[in-house]
Amino acid sequence: MLGYVLRRLAAMVPVLIGVTFLIFALVHALPGDPIAAMAGNRPLSPSTVAALRQQYHLDESLWTQYWYYMTGLAHGDLGTDFHGRPVSELIAERWPVTFNLALTAWVMKIVIGIGVGVYGALRRGRLGDHLALGFTVLFIALPGFVFAFIAQLVFGVNLQLFPIAGIADGWPMSFLLPALVIALETAAPLARLTRSSLVEVLRSDFIRTARAKGAAPARVVWGHAMRNSMIPVVTYLGLSLATLLGGAVIVESVFNLPGVGGLMVQAIQTQEGSVVVGVATFIILVYLLVNLVVDLCYGLIDPRVRRV
Amino acid sequence: MSETVLATPAAAPARRRDGLRGLLRKPLFVVSALITLLYLAMAAFPGLFTSVDPRACSLAFSGVGPSSGHPFGYDLQGCDYLANIIYGTRSSISIGLLVTVATFVLAAVFGGLAGYFGGLVDGVVSRTADIMFGLPFIVAAIVVLNMFPQRDVLSVSLVLIVLGWPGGMRYMRGSVLKVRNLEYVQAARVLGSGHTRVLLSHVMPNSLTPLIVLKTLEVGAVIAAEAALTFLGVGLQPPAISWGLQLSAAHSQWQAHPHLVIFPSIFLSLAVLAFVVLGDSLRDALDPKER
Amino acid sequence: MNLANRAKSTVDTASPASPPSSSALLEVTDLRVDFHTRAGRVHAVDGVSFSVAAGETLAVLGESGSGKSVTAQAIMGILDSPPAEIVGGSVLLEGRDLLTLPAAQRRAARGSEIALVFQDSLSALNPVQPVARQIAELYRIHRGMGRSEAWRRAVEMMDRVRIPAAASRAHDYPHQFSGGMRQRIVIAMALALDPKVVIADEPTTALDVTVQAQILDLLAEQQRERDMGLILITHDLGVAAQVATNAVVMYAGRIVERSRVRDLFLDPVHPYSHGLVASIPRDLPRGSALPAIPGMPPSLTARPGGCQFHPRCPLAQPRCRTDEPPLLPVKDGRESACHFWTKVGER
Numbered sequence: 004m005l006g007y008v009l010r011r012l013a014a015m016v017p018v019l020i021g022v023t024f025l026i027f028a029l030v031h032a033l034p035g036d037p038i039a040a041m042a043g044n045r046p047l048s049p050s051t052v053a054a055l056r057q058q059y060h061l062d063e064s065l066w067t068q069y070w071y072y073m074t075g076l077a078h079g080d081l082g083t084d085f086h087g088r089p090v091s092e093l094i095a096e097r098w099p100v101t102f103n104l105a106l107t108a109w110v111m112k113i114v115i116g117i118g119v120g121v122y123g124a125l126r127r128g129r130l131g132d133h134l135a136l137g138f139t140v141l142f143i144a145l146p147g148f149v150f151a152f153i154a155q156l157v158f159g160v161n162l163q164l165f166p167i168a169g170i171a172d173g174w175p176m177s178f179l180l181p182a183l184v185i186a187l188e189t190a191a192p193l194a195r196l197t198r199s200s201l202v203e204v205l206r207s208d209f210i211r212t213a214r215a216k217g218a219a220p221a222r223v224v225w226g227h228a229m230r231n232s233m234i235p236v237v238t239y240l241g242l243s244l245a246t247l248l249g250g251a252v253i254v255e256s257v258f259n260l261p262g263v264g265g266l267m268v269q270a271i272q273t274q275e276g277s278v279v280v281g282v283a284t285f286i287i288l289v290y291l292l293v294n295l296v297v298d299l300c301y302g303l304i305d306p307r308v309r310r311v
Numbered sequence: 312m313s314e315t316v317l318a319t320p321a322a323a324p325a326r327r328r329d330g331l332r333g334l335l336r337k338p339l340f341v342v343s344a345l346i347t348l349l350y351l352a353m354a355a356f357p358g359l360f361t362s363v364d365p366r367a368c369s370l371a372f373s374g375v376g377p378s379s380g381h382p383f384g385y386d387l388q389g390c391d392y393l394a395n396i397i398y399g400t401r402s403s404i405s406i407g408l409l410v411t412v413a414t415f416v417l418a419a420v421f422g423g424l425a426g427y428f429g430g431l432v433d434g435v436v437s438r439t440a441d442i443m444f445g446l447p448f449i450v451a452a453i454v455v456l457n458m459f460p461q462r463d464v465l466s467v468s469l470v471l472i473v474l475g476w477p478g479g480m481r482y483m484r485g486s487v488l489k490v491r492n493l494e495y496v497q498a499a500r501v502l503g504s505g506h507t508r509v510l511l512s513h514v515m516p517n518s519l520t521p522l523i524v525l526k527t528l529e530v531g532a533v534i535a536a537e538a539a540l541t542f543l544g545v546g547l548q549p550p551a552i553s554w555g556l557q558l559s560a561a562h563s564q565w566q567a568h569p570h571l572v573i574f575p576s577i578f579l580s581l582a583v584l585a586f587v588v589l590g591d592s593l594r595d596a597l598d599p600k601e602r
Numbered sequence: 603m604n605l606a607n608r609a610k611s612t613v614d615t616a617s618p619a620s621p622p623s624s625s626a627l628l629e630v631t632d633l634r635v636d637f638h639t640r641a642g643r644v645h646a647v648d649g650v651s652f653s654v655a656a657g658e659t660l661a662v663l664g665e666s667g668s669g670k671s672v673t674a675q676a677i678m679g680i681l682d683s684p685p686a687e688i689v690g691g692s693v694l695l696e697g698r699d700l701l702t703l704p705a706a707q708r709r710a711a712r713g714s715e716i717a718l719v720f721q722d723s724l725s726a727l728n729p730v731q732p733v734a735r736q737i738a739e740l741y742r743i744h745r746g747m748g749r750s751e752a753w754r755r756a757v758e759m760m761d762r763v764r765i766p767a768a769a770s771r772a773h774d775y776p777h778q779f780s781g782g783m784r785q786r787i788v789i790a791m792a793l794a795l796d797p798k799v800v801i802a803d804e805p806t807t808a809l810d811v812t813v814q815a816q817i818l819d820l821l822a823e824q825q826r827e828r829d830m831g832l833i834l835i836t837h838d839l840g841v842a843a844q845v846a847t848n849a850v851v852m853y854a855g856r857i858v859e860r861s862r863v864r865d866l867f868l869d870p871v872h873p874y875s876h877g878l879v880a881s882i883p884r885d886l887p888r889g890s891a892l893p894a895i896p897g898m899p900p901s902l903t904a905r906p907g908g909c910q911f912h913p914r915c916p917l918a919q920p921r922c923r924t925d926e927p928p929l930l931p932v933k934d935g936r937e938s939a940c941h942f943w944t945k946v947g948e949r
Contacts, residue, residue, distance in 0.1 A: 021442035029454045140591075144531065144584035146538050149558065149576045152565060206682075208725040214680040215720075216740050216791070217713035226739075230730050249447040253539060267450055268543065271457055279454065286447050306730055306775040333640075 011298065015291045019284075020073070026283040027069050030276040059277070072280065081281035084270075090281030093266060101262035103174050104182055104255070105247035111186035112193060113240065115139075119190065120197025124232075125224065127202055136198070139191035151184050151257040168259035181258040185251055189243065196239055201232040234305050241297025248293060249286040333596065340592035346585035353397055354404035363394040365552060374568045383574045387560060392571070395552055396578050402553035403582060405464050407534040410471045415526045417476040419519065422483025426518075427491055427510050437484070440477035448474060449543075456545040467537060467546055475533075482525055486518040493517075520597055527590035531583040538579055554579045626653035626694075627831040628677070628716070628799045633691035635669075635676050637902065638684055644902040646672045646686070648855040654799060654831035659822075661846035661863060662835045663878065665899050669855040670835045674801045678718050679708050695799065714744040717792035719821075721804035723784035727776035733787050734760065734772035740794045756794070763790040763820060782813035786820065793824055799831040806841060818844050839882055843867065851875045854900055854910035857929055860937040869947065871938040873915050876946050909941070917942045 047055075055061075060068050075082060081090040119139055123132040142150065158180055159167035165180040166172045204210065205228050213227045250264025263282060270278035302308055334340045353360055368390035376384040383392035425436040451474055459466045490496060491514055499509050540546035541555025542562070549556065554575040561571030635647040647669045654660045664670050675681045677693050679700060693700040695716060700708060720726035728736055737756035741747040747755070753772070760768035763786040776784055785805065792800050802821060806814040822845045825832045834846055842849055842863055849866050851859040851874065859872040870876040877895035897914040900906055906913055912922035921941060929939040940946065 017438065018441050018445050021438070022445040025442060025446065026451070026454065029451075029458065032458055033454070140584065140587055143535070143587060144580045146535055146542070146558070146576065146579050146583075148539065148542050148562065149572065149580075152562065152572065156565075208720060208722060209728040211675075211680055212718075212720060212726045212736075212788075212791070213728070213739075215678050215713060215718040217709045217711070217743055218739065219709060219743075222743070227728050227731075231728070246447070249450065252449045252453075252543065256543070264449070268453065271453055283447070283450055283454075286450060287445055290445060290447065304730065307777050 008295070008299070011295050015295070019287060019291065022287050023073070023076075023280070023284050024069060026287075027072065027280055028065060030279050031065050031068070033274065033276065076284065081284060082277040084275055084278045090278055090285075093278065094263060094282060094285050097261055097263045097266050100170060100260050101248065101250050101255075101264065103178050104185070104251060104260060104262060105244065107175065107178050107182035108185035108189075108251070109240075109244050109247055111182055112190050112243065115186055116190040116193025117197050117236070119194040121201060121229075123194065123198040124201035124205065127198070132198075136191075136194065139187075139194045142187045143191045145188075147184070147188050147253050148257055150188060151181070151254055154180055154184050155257065168257075170260055177260075181251075181254045181260060185247070185254055193236070193239065193243070197232065197236055200235050201228060204228045204232040207231075230304055234301075237297060237301055237304060241294055241300075244297075245290040245293035248289045334592055337592055339588055343585045343588040343592065346581065347589055350400055350404055350582050350585065353400040355401075357398045357401065360397045361391075361394045363391040365390060365394040365398045367391070374564065374571070376568070376570050384568075384570045386557065386571060387564065387568075392557075392574060395557065396554065396575055398552045399554045399557060399575070400578070400582075402464055402547060402551055403534045403537060403555075403579070406468050406471070406537045407530045407582075407586065409464075409468045410475060410533045411526055411530045413468070413472045414476045414479055414529075415522065417472070418479030418483050418522060418526075419515070421476070422480040422522070423487055423510060423515055423518070425480070426484040426487025427506070427514055433484070436480065440480050443474060443477045444481075446474065449540075452540055453543065453545045456540065462546065462548050463551055464547070467540065471533060471536060479522055479525060483518065483522045486521045487514055490514050490518040524590075524594040524597055527593045528587060530590065531586035534579070534586065535583050625655045627656050627696060628833075629653040629692075629694040630673075630677060631692050631694070633673065633676060633693065634689045635672050635681065636687050636689050638687065639903065641903045645855055645905075646902060647676060649691070650852070650855075650857055651691075652850050652857070652860070654833055656798070656831055657825070657829045658848065659825065659832040659834060659846040661842035661849040662833060662852060663837065663839065663842055663849055663875075664852035665837055667899050667902070668852040670837075670852055671803055673852075674718060674803045674833070674835055677801060678712060678716065680712070680718075710744065713740055713797075714795040715797050716799045716801070717795070717797040719785075719788055719792045719800060719802040719805045722808050723781065723788045724776060724808075726788055727784065729776055732773045732775060733779070737787065737791050737794055740791065744795055756790075759790040759794050760787065763787070763793070763824075765790075781809050782816065785809060785813075785817050789817070789820060789824070793828070796828060797830060799833065800825070801833040801835065803835045804837070805834070807836070807838070814841070815844075821845065839867070839878060851878070854905065855902075856910065856939065857937075858911065858939045860929070862936075865934065865936060871932050871936055871943045871946055872911075872940045873917050873942075873946050874911050877914075909939075917945050 060071050063071075072082065079091075081094070083089050084093065116139075119135045123135050126132045145153075155167055158164045166177050170177045205224075210223060210228055213223045218226070250262050250267060252264035252268055254260070255262045255264045256268070263286065267279065267282050267286075270282060368385075368388045370389045372385040372389035373387050374385065375381075375389075378384065381391055381393065383396060386392050386395060421436050421440075425433040452470055455470045455473070456462055456467065496509060496513050499513050504513075537546055538553075538555035538558065541553055542559045544559065546555055547553045557575040558572060558579075561568065561575070565572050630653065631651045633647055633650045634645065637644050637646050650669070650673055652660060652662075662670050662673065672681065672686070676686075676688055677700070681688070688701060691701070695711065698711075700711060700716075703711070727733065734753055734756040737759055738747075738749075738752035741752035741755050742749070745752075757769050757772050760772060765771060765783055765786050771779075776787070779787065785808075789805070792802075800821075805821065806817050809817060818841065821832065821834075824830075832845075834842065836842055846863050849859075849861055849863045850857045851861075851866070851872065853874050859866065859870065859875045861871065861875075866875060867879055870879050874895070877893070880893040881895065895914055900910060900913070906923075908924045909915070909918075909922040909927055912918040915922065917940075919942065925941065927939045927941045929937050932938045932943050938946075
């Protein structure tokens with residue numbers, strides 16, 4: 004088991020290097036002079052500019068700069084912004100918001116998606132099945148930001164059930180509405196996957212065996228079919244959590260939640276390349292780690308892939 | 312009486328054909344196909360649907376609501392909104408189709424090669440895909456799109472293609488891996504067919520269906536993604552006309568001029584919905600296992 | 603198949619040639635199963651009757667698609683409906699008609715009084731549960747036992763079907779067993795509650811020949827010990843000969859011959875049975891081809907009129923295209939559904 008984890012961690016390194024380099028190179032290629040952006044409208048003396056350029060290794064080649072960054076990263080340093088604040092500190096400020104939002108949305112998505120999927124599979128081909136799936140498709144079709152506005156208007160402004168925006172009310176009140184928006188928007192693929200997986204499992208021979216044993220329908224579905232049907236779903240759920248933890252840019256901006264996604268957009272707009280790279284690295288690390296954890300959980304529900 | 316004996320190998324393509332013919336009896340398919348055709352027509356010939364010039368604007372009408380002769384009212388620049396929305400169809404549909412077709416081809420080619428040859432080819436293609444997949448989509452899209460000084464349909468499509476091909480590639484690779492080891496493919500190899508022939512005439516035709524199914528569902532998602540990126544300010548830019556731009560401009564005016572948000576939203580949602588439902592019906596027809 | 607034929611065959615079987623013996627444990631009479639397909643309604647099982655007494659082994663022979671497995675699943679009440687629908691007949695287990703029993707009582711009988719051994723043990727076992735738990739489930743459902751008691755009984759059962767080191771293997775998952783051992787587990791599951799009747803659906807098809815013999819011995823031995831009725835569904839005449847006393851031969855959803863297995867081998871009274879028997883490898887002159895039945899069994903959706911077998915039958919006459927032969931007593935208490943049964947094997 005430990006050996007497997009180590010091997011997986013080792014396999015993550017090239018991907019991490021590749022992805023960070025890609026981001027690094029892209030940011031490097033962004034138009035505009037970072038020093039000028041940093042100075043804003045203050046005039047800087049040529050000597051200051053030169054000093055700053057040297058401090059941030061801006062005169063070095065892309066490769067050297069990347070090397071400096073990666074050595075820093077190996078020591079847990081994600082770099083600093085133009086005011087000298089460590090990027091890790093910026094992330095630490097934003098992370099609780101993103102984490103709360105992602106986890107809340109993820110749980111809601113699981114409840115809605117798996118609920119609809121199971122309902123559809125058990126009533127497959129009937130009206131309820133079509134209605135439930137159609138319901139989830141509606142939310143894909145509605146553009147995310149439009150749906151977010153509508154939710155804001157109906158539940159925040161008109162019904163006043165939830166705060167309209169911001170995080171002043173803390174968890175859960177400030178997070179429920181944006182999380183629900185994310186959950187509904189992304190529930191459809193989960194519902195489909197759950198449905199098709201359960202339908203397939205219900206057709207398999209061992210379900211027939213269970214029925215031949217005289218098991219009641221509820222026992223057949225919950226005792227035998229469910230766990231098997233969750234095998235492909237778990238992979239998807241892992242990917243989905245990893246993506247959510249990377250920040251929900253649109254919902255964060257509509258609901259004015261200061262999360263990691265917003266930090267990223269802001270850094271791009273202010274051309275703070277070091278912050279863009281640092282935050283991206285962090286998001287990628289989270290993504291890879293969550294996927295690893297999911298792979299390990301996989302063995303818990305499917306003994307066939309269990310590693311000793 | 313020999314016609315009573317149905318040989319099994321012939322039954323599979325026949326079933327696929329039956330499925331496609333059965334589509335015409337499905338109301339959801341017919342309705343979504345008609346709506347899709349309407350959108351395609353609007354994208355190709357916007358002039359047929361409105362006689363008003365979308366760029367003939369007068370600030371005097373800025374934000375004026377619906378009235379007779381201008382059923383959708385005017386936008387903030389005082390241009391006729393209906394004309395703008397109709398002309399906006401072209402951007403969304405072109406990006407949706409362009410990205411879907413391009414990612415389909417890339418996924419089929421690279422997935423086919425990686426799955427069939429394995430080894431080094433697979434290593435290079437799969438690791439590249441892993442890296443692209445590891446990039447957080449929105450973040451990468453924002454960074455890349457920021458590099459273009461002027462973003463039009465082509466540059467936005469290009470970014471969505473570059474970031475979007477790995478998903479389909481993995482899918483294709485998986486189905487090629489399955490087909491490659493089937494006995495008739497092995498037989499073709501043993502009988503001395505070259506790689507090109509085996510790949511093109513045996514492996515590809517039998518492993519494309521899952522990818523086609525995946526891609527038919529994707530057109531709607533691409534259209535929605537373009538609108539979202541444009542909304543964030545990193546997608547299309549004026550003077551392009553698009554639903555995303557309209558929504559992005561209107562969103563701060565949501566309370567004062569609700570019609571500016573409502574109408575493009577309806578066009579956008581209906582387009583996405585039509586493509587998703589169309590893709591869904593095609594999937595059912597091509598891949599009846601799921602029903 | 604047209605309505606006229608269907609009506610006719612109903613009449614035929616309404617007067618059973620040889621009424622099932624009164625000592626029968628399980629009595630299947632005129633069982634009919636239809637499938638609803640996109641091409642319309644098809645008759646998968648079309649008026650099948652047979653019975654099994656305690657201690658008797660009945661072989662149900664036929665090619666794949668002949669309706670054997672559907673018959674088994676209909677008796678067990680585990681057909682998927684839709685698309686399947688039982689449209690007629692009765693299945694009496696010690697006089698009680700399983701088909702008309704309320705759902706809960708039906709479930710209570712399933713697995714405890716009548717049990718099924720599946721063909722493919724790998725797919726018939728739940729991949730994510732330890733094997734003993736799957737056997738124990740029977741004790742939990744039908745006997746209301748607690749977890750540990752049921753587990754103990756399951757291990758005992760594994761021991762009885764001679765799985766080596768049963769106690770230590772009880773926690774293992776299906777994929778960790780060999781095919782033969784897995785089949786033993788499936789049999790343990792079927793025998794766990796001492797059922798009166800066991801239906802074994804191709805229990806040895808997926809196994810090596812040597813393992814096949816072991817599994818058949820195990821089945822035969824358990825059957826003797828418990829005096830249960832055994833229905834052995836197979837396409838393999840050799841398997842039937844090894845354990846069964848009586849046989850019915852199915853073709854296209856109907857029974858075409860009913861005989862003792864011995865008689866079936868020596869002197870089949872239906873051209874289809876004759877073809878099956880003739881295609882068994884035996885002492886033939888070197889170099890001579892093994893006789894095979896030409897053609898393929900009819901598909902469910904494209905059934906020929908008249909006798910279902912006539913397109914492949916060496917004895918077919920014009921009459922066979924239009925008149926469906928009923929299953930009638932022919933000689934020595936045997937039955938055949940052939941107009942020209944006297945000519946079978948003459949050639």
